[in-house]
Amino acid sequence: MELFLQQVVSGISTGAIYACMALSVVMIYQAIHHLNFAQGEMAMFSTYIAWQMMAWGFAWWIAFPVTIIVSFMGGFAIERVVFKPIQNAPVLSHIVVFIALFSIFNSLAGFIWDFTIKSVASPFGEGPFMGSTLLGKHQAGMIAVTILMLVMLWAFFQFTRVGLAMRAAAVNPESARLVGIRVETMTALGWGMASAIGAVAGILIAPVVFLEPNMMLSILLYGFAGAVLGGLTSPLGAVIGGFLVGIVENLAGTYLGGIGAELKLSIALALIIIVLVVKPEGLFGRKIVQRV
């Protein structure tokens, strides 16, 4: 029992990473109904921006908000420059562009900052959280930030006019235009927000996994798994899904013989497949009901 609890708590603490990433995956899915394969690389690039600012001597609390704002504008600009011209193109064209963005950001980061590992300090400090041997201060901070972001997003979509307009544009773009919503702007806003959330995720993840151009590769897959498990239409689901993936991964690694560090990633992929087969809308996703 002791071991079980330990593994659950440590699963939650890695799950926080996935939850962050899953949240940004869901954000973009809401806006464009595709999974953005470059999401992880964009987040990695944002993290480098933060790292660079701190290397120049700026404090964490300056680098953090500036990076978020820059990432927001970057995401907005990517939609405007790259995706708006191909908005009516088939899905495959989008996927090709996602992959292109993936390798562009990856190479660009390597080119500018080289491929050596860099360490990023945690804003929450080192050491155990309130004397716990299972949860570090940084992990506790990460969980808190993830939940805070979730609440802020929920409030934004539930109580603001722009939030309502963004939801409407996602549900029924043609109708949205007919009530005067600028749908393209909403899509670009979605990109900006997803990119900003990705930046937060990257900056929080970097102290755990170390910063290098490939750091997001597997994390994005876990993020996808979390998002699919929780339901691609539900930000809350994505966060819970992210935590669940972390827990399942840890428990499987401990209790199932033969699954070592090498096979851990397959668990995430297996989860994606199981969810898509058994419950495609995810644990918390909404089934769309339409009466005619």
Added chain:
Amino acid sequence: MSAILKVENLEASYGELRVLRGINFEVERGGVTTLLGANGAGKSTTLRALCGMIQRSGKIMFDDRDVSRMPTEDIVRIGVAHIPEGRGTFSTLTTEENLHLGAMARPNKKDEIESDIRKCFEFFPRLQERRNQQAGTLSGGEQQMLAIARALMLRPKLMLLDEPSFGLAPLVTRQIFDILADLNKETGTSMLVVEQNASLALELADHAYLIETGSIVMSGEADAIREDESVRASYLGY
């Protein structure tokens, strides 16, 4: 009476296929005009062209402004509410959120918007019962009421209605048309109604145009059109 909408030589096509071949018509301020015609005659296309939802050419004057090159969102902003075919419900959002969306093109004055929503609920008590329900789960008639209420939230000068009878039982259709007649009397909102049910549409309208394969073949006062022998035989069935 002056015209709130004046359309000259409107053409529209889907790709290579030309659907409208230069049509002319008007909607009077405060009046109800109907476009009649068979399936595929170009009625819905006309409404879509007016709102810039498809490629169009020709001259469209709304409220003495040339809107023939204006994007959809801006046409809505100057007071044209279009209720599309199939009602355009935001199906996963609640009834009340759908109404809020109707006011999206208006200045963000919370009090005014809330009071307009209360008025909509007074007019459509059924919607009030369903205010927190997912709009996609409403019945067809309720969704049509919601679509009309959503359009009213804009405080429009002109409403474009595409097949208000779409998929509704005869009794419900009758109810919807009575509502439209009341609205026109009470608020003086001008309406352009596209409808396959010619007899209902002619009761509501004061002017009518008949479209066949993308051209207007007849126009006049609704009463006169109703009495016309050929219209009777082809569209009214008596």
